[in-house]
Amino acid sequence: MDILTEALSSMRTGQPTSVRTEGRAPWGLRLPPVAGAGFHVVLYGTCWLVPLDDAPGLAPVALSPGDVVFLRDGRGHILADHPDTPAVPEQPDQFRPSLPIGTVSIGGDGPRTSLLCGNYHLDQGRPHPLVRQLPEIIHLPTRHGRHPELSAAVQLLGAELENPRIGSTGIVPALIDSLLLYILRAWFEDRPAATAAGWAAALGDAAVAPALTAIHEAPSTAWTVESLAGRVGLSRAAFARRFTNLVGEPPxxxxTRWRMTTAARLLRESEAPLTTVAAQTGYGSEYAFAKAFKREYGQAPGGYRREARTA
Structure with missing residues (x-):
């Protein structure tokens, strides 16, 4: 069981959207907040990512060719050739839909910068704790041999966008979709084992990681703290303490969180009757499941399903 993939899939509310940005100095583009997580890939040239004034503690980030930047909460920000360059609002009507992804051009006649910009549609109302613990901005340089898989994905994207050919319309979205996993894998693997904390440590922990896998693989099992501790060879108290310290909540x-997350996905994405959803998430009756679901989501399962289908 791949916990990272499962956690992200549980938050997905749609396919990623993206646009290629071509800037020539002087240029500055103000990007509004998005419902999910934002990302930028520098395909050519250099630029700056400048957090807006409502982001105290976040400093401008210098970006170079091959760099990838991920914005956990899709917060508004500015991309520019220099932090002091005035920025104009994004203009969606400048997109050119004849290409595999939209394109926007901005600026004067100075040095060129080419980026892939976009967002992943994620449910930020109920973020998985793995995502919630990420830094607000993740900056991953891929030059000099760092993160070879991520670098390869960036190079493939650049090649497809520079020279669209047969199949590009399907290849580009698939690469963008995979990019999110490459970004987060690189960030997690960058954490030194001695200093890793939270989910960065939990995913590699000899006791917590197998317990998480067991929960994700079989949420319908009648797990207890004792049974999970027994699987990893720890006492009940030692396991509970270790799990809570790393994951951020008791086992x-x-x-319960994962059962409800699984139930919500089944309600959104399948026609399974409520009795089946209840059984697959560890509840012995539809009534017990509906009661737990309403306590967690504030509405009955049937109402949630109808609302999700009409959103």
Whole structure:
């Protein structure tokens, strides 16, 4: 069971959207907040990412060719050739839909910068704790041999966008979709083992990682703290303490969270009757499941399904 993939899939509310940005100095583009997580890939040239005034503690980030930047909460920000360059609002009507992705051009006649910009549609109302613990901005340089898989994905994207050919319309969105996993894998693997904390440590922990895998693989199992501790060879108290310290909540609280997350996905994405959803998420009756779901989501499962289908 791939916990990272499962966690991200649980938050997905749609396919990623993207646009290629071509800037020639002087240029500055103000990007509004998005419902999800934002990303930028520098395909050519250099630029700056400048957080807006409502982001105290976040400093401008210098970006170079091959760099990837990920914005956890899709916060508004500015891209520019220099932090002091005035920025104009994004203009969607400048997109050119004849290409595999939209394109926007901006600026004067100075040095050129080419970026892939976009966002992943993620449910930020109920973020998975793995995502919630990420830094607000992740900056990953891929030059000099760092993150070879991520670098390869960036190079493939650049090649497809520079020279669209047969199949590009399908290849580009698939690469963008995969990019999110490459970004987060690179960030997690960058954490030194001695200093890793939270989910960065939990995913590699000899006791917590197998317990998380067990919960994700079989949320319908009647897990207890004792049974999970027994699987990893720890006492109940030692396991509960270790799990809570790394994951951020006790084992049974996380089990309930994952059961409800799984139930919500089944309600959104399948026609399974409520009795089946209840059974697949560890509830012995439709009534017990509906009660737990309403406590977690504030509405009955049937109402949630109808609302999700009409959103």
């Amino acid at each position: 049974m609280a996380y089990l």
